Amino acid sequence: MGRRGVSIAERVRALLGREAVVDAGPDAAGGPRVAPESPDGVALLLGTAHEEGWRVRVEGAGTWLPGDTPADLTLATRRLDRVPAIHPQDLVATAEAGIGLDALRQRLADRGVWLALDPPGLPGRTLGSVVATATAGPLRGGFGPVRDHLLGMTFVTGDGRLVQAGGQVMKNVAGYDLTRLVTGSFGAFGVIVLVHLRLRVLPRADSTHVLEGARSDLMQIAEEIRAAGGQTAALELVSPALARRADWVLGVRLVGSAAAVETEETALRAAAGGRFAPLRADQAQAFWRHAAEGNAARAVTFRVGGLPDATDELQDLLQHQVGDERVSASPGVGAIRWNGECSADRLLRLRRTLAALEAPLTVERAPWELRHAVGHFGAYREGAGPLVSGLRGTFDPGHRIVTAIDTGAG
């Protein structure tokens, strides 16, 4: 493998220049790490990989998926970190996929605009990683899943073709929606290199309020807030370990104009008899950051998407089958994220149980051995498997991009 890796590194240097090979390897995946500096470079690399039969592992900042996916080379997007356009007056921006979300957030804030995404993991996770895995955080309750923030993208297929999807405007039905197909496909259809984003004005007011208590009590309060029509940006039930508190915490985030936030705060006080405690800005930031980072503290992270009124039942199920030490849930949208240690067998069993409840379980991150065994998605529903494999064959005919979307039939 070592000799083969060196040979690939030399080939890549000849193709893309010496600086493209950032680590001659072999790395944990078994080959050199290559960081093209342009979308065309990514296309050239994947086109060559397709011809040569090289298996490619795709990496952003290297903080989400472990780097143990077996491959002949690692394609790192870290040098695709430019922000070609920010248009505050149109509330849109175009950013390359390798930029860290923290850096992007700062660039946007400097222009008075905001990307309403707060994904799990470290702040430096790349935009491409968040889009490829569709990992939304608590703000999904108020602003929707990752796909709702995307206007279009450019991606490179497994055989090196640059494909434009969508555009840079607010509405667009010109052709099939490949942006949504690629979002959350865990790299199955190509490598995202450029993303057109839908932004919001940086909120004038942004406040967080927390309430500690037993999970079932907090769930009841969350339901009351939802039924009362509360316009929360986030309504998140966080386990004690993630919240770094003694008990479960219901975190409520309110954003918008000062008047709108004040109105919601008044309603919130009424909802729980004044028991919610407001957090200072630094405390609020720490609360949400701990929850996000805690979602990636252990080896395995998965999400479950169920019906809102099943959230409590699904949490009971998780507690019973895999424990609930590190769990956060958005009861209003039926989304639950779990982090911990878990064997393939238990995960497969849990997935089967959840499937009967119409709640998909998506493995967001895990060591390769487990990802390979259970797959990001597991067995496809009747009739969908041929569609997914047909699409995979269309976009990556040689299956050069190594990803666990074809596995986990158990």
Add this chain to the structure above:
Amino acid sequence: MSPGPLSLVPELQRLIGAAHVRTALAERHTYATDSLPTHRRTPALVALPGTRDELIAVVRLLARHGVPFVPRGAGTGLSGGALAGHDAVLVVLTRLSRILRLDAANRLAVVEPGVVNVKLSAAARPHGLHYAPDPSSQTACTIGGNVAENAGGPHCLKYGVTSQHILALEVVLPDGGVVELGSPGGEPWGPDLVGVFVGSEGCFGIATRITVRLVPLPRAIHTLLADFDALRTAGEAVSAIIASGVVPAALEMMDRPCIQAVEDSVYAAGYPRDAAAVLLVELDGNAEAAVAAEADAVARMLRERGARSVRATAVPAERERLWQGRKKAFGALGRLSRDLVVQDAVVPRSALPAVLETIARIAETHGLVVSNVFHAGDGNLHPNISFDARDRAMAERVERASAEIMAACIAAGGTITGEHGVGLDKLRYMPLVFGGDSLGAMRGVRRVFDPAERANPGKVVPVHACREWAGVA
């Protein structure tokens, strides 16, 4: 070799009843156009299945015989997308009009594809919910058609277009296979196949059951009407509102020809006839005080940006009247000429003033009347060209003007359709927006769902412009 659709008539009659298989020329002519008058195709025959099982049986029969088909809802589309030619069967879904389930606790409904948009909202209303996407044709158009076109509407500015409201689908694929996509909670079971199906314009199969997201009815609604001396000033006011961070539920614009057409019609809404443009702004939410405060802020912005007057109301009857003019504007414009082309394009919102001026110049150059009524908050333009299709020279001028308007929108960083779809009408513009590899990728996806390309053939992707793609013949 396909035996031809007509040979299937006896079998179709057995499957869905003779009354629901239309073969007479006069009957088929009824389906020769959609709401865009520039394209006309008469289907070989028309099948109107009445149940999910009948629909699946029809698609399977067509698959067995290799016969192309075109799904169609109410035929209110504006791209020539739901037209079938002499070699294809038109599968009309309007009889599949049942609301199968309404789950208020989880804010969702399961419907058949032929359910009329506005009827779904009416059914949800007693539960304090509604279906948010509201195309102008919502009193007639169907949810199945909305899914096929990824339909929009005025209130999509705040609530999002159709794709943001579809949680799951049951689909009969062109080969007759039935597949369930998505889950009731909206989380996909794998890659987002619901996402790629919505807006596929009937080329990937037919949705037999649709699970939609419902949203709470707002408790407070304020509507503002502002009028302006110049289109450019109105466009600049739109940019100012968007950049301020206020997210109106709707932000619509009408120009003078459109205002006058509305005011001359039974839909008269009291718009000032001498205005160069009016803006209709709606703000909604759950707390009256917060919505009223936002409405005041927007009214201030409108005045600062040159509005001659701003009228505000929270009274339902008055709001309804203001909206009636906007919602029925296309109908009012239809009275002005024998034919009307409703165009559809999107530009960055800050480009609206300049693009509107360019469109006015194009209209003048070609000696045409173009009126604008559109979703200004989204930058989604609808330049409407009044003409007489019997006048060939005039029809050609309309074609040239449409092409120039599309080119101007693309040059401004926009695209060729925001909510009407590509269909037949926009096929020729697709290569202006997408390169050969991107078009090839789209065709590749289509062939995964429909390898024989029998479902709505010849629409959306101009095959000649596709670069050769793996697996694509």
